Amino acid sequence: MTARYVERPTLFGHEDSLVGILTTPLGGDAGEASEGRRPTLVLLNSGIVHRVGPNRLYVVLARRLAGHGFTTFRFDLSGLGDSRVAWDPEASDPRGMTDRDIRLALDRLDRAVGGRDGYVLAGLCSGADNARRAAVRDPRVVGAILIDPDVHRTPGYWLRHLGKRILRGRTWRNVLTLRHPWIRDLLEGAPEEESAEAATAASVAMAATTAPEPEELARQHRELVRRRVELFYLFSGGLEMRYNYREQFLDGQRDVDFEGCLTLEYHGDSDHTFSRLEYRRRVLDAMVGWMRFTTFEAPAGAG
Amino acid sequence: MKPLLIGGGERRLFALLTPAEGPRQRRVVVLCPSFGQEYLFAHRSFVLLGRLLAREGFDVLRFDYYGTGDSAGTGRELRFEGAVRDTCTALREGRDMVAGSSVAVVGMRWGGAVASAACARVDVSVDRAVLWDPVVEGEAAVDRLRADAEPLPDDPGGFHSHGFPFPAPLLAELAAVSAGSYDDLPHRVLLALSSESPAHRELSERLRGDRDVDREVDRVLRPSAPSWQELEDSGAAPIPHDLLGAIVAWLA
Numbered sequence: 001m002t003a004r005y006v007e008r009p010t011l012f013g014h015e016d017s018l019v020g021i022l023t024t025p026l027g028g029d030a031g032e033a034s035e036g037r038r039p040t041l042v043l044l045n046s047g048i049v050h051r052v053g054p055n056r057l058y059v060v061l062a063r064r065l066a067g068h069g070f071t072t073f074r075f076d077l078s079g080l081g082d083s084r085v086a087w088d089p090e091a092s093d094p095r096g097m098t099d100r101d102i103r104l105a106l107d108r109l110d111r112a113v114g115g116r117d118g119y120v121l122a123g124l125c126s127g128a129d130n131a132r133r134a135a136v137r138d139p140r141v142v143g144a145i146l147i148d149p150d151v152h153r154t155p156g157y158w159l160r161h162l163g164k165r166i167l168r169g170r171t172w173r174n175v176l177t178l179r180h181p182w183i184r185d186l187l188e189g190a191p192e193e194e195s196a197e198a199a200t201a202a203s204v205a206m207a208a209t210t211a212p213e214p215e216e217l218a219r220q221h222r223e224l225v226r227r228r229v230e231l232f233y234l235f236s237g238g239l240e241m242r243y244n245y246r247e248q249f250l251d252g253q254r255d256v257d258f259e260g261c262l263t264l265e266y267h268g269d270s271d272h273t274f275s276r277l278e279y280r281r282r283v284l285d286a287m288v289g290w291m292r293f294t295t296f297e298a299p300a301g302a303g
Numbered sequence: 304m305k306p307l308l309i310g311g312g313e314r315r316l317f318a319l320l321t322p323a324e325g326p327r328q329r330r331v332v333v334l335c336p337s338f339g340q341e342y343l344f345a346h347r348s349f350v351l352l353g354r355l356l357a358r359e360g361f362d363v364l365r366f367d368y369y370g371t372g373d374s375a376g377t378g379r380e381l382r383f384e385g386a387v388r389d390t391c392t393a394l395r396e397g398r399d400m401v402a403g404s405s406v407a408v409v410g411m412r413w414g415g416a417v418a419s420a421a422c423a424r425v426d427v428s429v430d431r432a433v434l435w436d437p438v439v440e441g442e443a444a445v446d447r448l449r450a451d452a453e454p455l456p457d458d459p460g461g462f463h464s465h466g467f468p469f470p471a472p473l474l475a476e477l478a479a480v481s482a483g484s485y486d487d488l489p490h491r492v493l494l495a496l497s498s499e500s501p502a503h504r505e506l507s508e509r510l511r512g513d514r515d516v517d518r519e520v521d522r523v524l525r526p527s528a529p530s531w532q533e534l535e536d537s538g539a540a541p542i543p544h545d546l547l548g549a550i551v552a553w554l555a
Binding site for chain 1: 306455
């Protein structure tokens, strides 16, 4: 199979501590790029997985997009993958370092590809959280693909979460036989060794989200909408302990008018890393399709 | 460190050279990863091993086989035989990058069998090899992969396991891995284990008992959870610091 892309590894950042790979269409083939703006896609680490992405998803995505005329950059944040941590007094905490690394990546891309059409930041899980935060801060960002970012549960979430359990025969058996963890705790106090179900139930109730508070998130979204930054939110079934219906995101951001800048998808049967073929095909098709058919504005402040 | 592309034509391989720090040992160490999800979960450990070796004065070359990681090729193009050729490429590059150096190889899991096959074939004198939790019973390992896999379209004998394709030809190669796959290792070998099975003990005896090669085989066991498997739905695998330290100490 003849490759339709060119890949170049590169070092950048403080003391050349960051490793990235630039994927460009072969021979500068603009393909569809000649028909409109084609921002460069920047892929951020998902959790601690290195720049290839979960199950090499980012590599496949980058090469597929090159076939449609898009340039992609995947890189490792400080301390992840092959990137080292370079001490910087202005960015000594993890979040500060992440924000700095993303800015440096865009600076590097400005020199490499010009940045005329701006950048789309993409990430899964923590990568999505980082992408959204950077999108708000950097006017060069014209879009963001946010897969399974941390979210707040809504009343609709709890209705569905508890409703499923109420409808489960096992739940009622446990209640009637006084074995349900919540009833046991009430009667006897928490046991020394929790059952897996009890531990899970406790973790659902107690786990704190790292998402900004809904009001702050709404403020961020309004700022992005003001700049006409296109947003693609995609949630999987792998986030079931936090997200369990398609409209949950909209319900949690009711006061925000996205003015057509939002695409929302819910792949409820997919796991968090899209490990099965069908899940993988769907999420790749979704991302490639969104990049190809979204009309992106010029970066803010561009001439 | 220096990321680069090695190999030629369509078979461009991503590699990362970590130069020796301080007084040089004048030895290049080439790291051979495993396949599939094992590669992904063990990546952090491999990166750390490279840095620890560099601190001890080794030049380290880490690379991705064709069809894996950041190298060219799709997952369905991955083959054991291809990985052996890629390892030969990496061994030559390592030798050529640091002139006058001797060459050692570290192979983890499937990478151990790949490294051994490459040692037999390459025109590079490899004088030391580390087998890190090597797969010795290929058929059993393939069966474990198959356990929760799904069929691959257009490939009745292949399957897709945890996000990675295992085409039928690759599976046939992997199932054929056995103790005999390690017969071509160099004179100094270290078996570095996080857990030891009867198959590992047999391998150790077989390597020692090889009459054609005056081989010195060492073994180090540092019990830990596998560094190539996800730990309890955490999304990550542990880094076996003790075992890495033992590998570095042996090579030094």
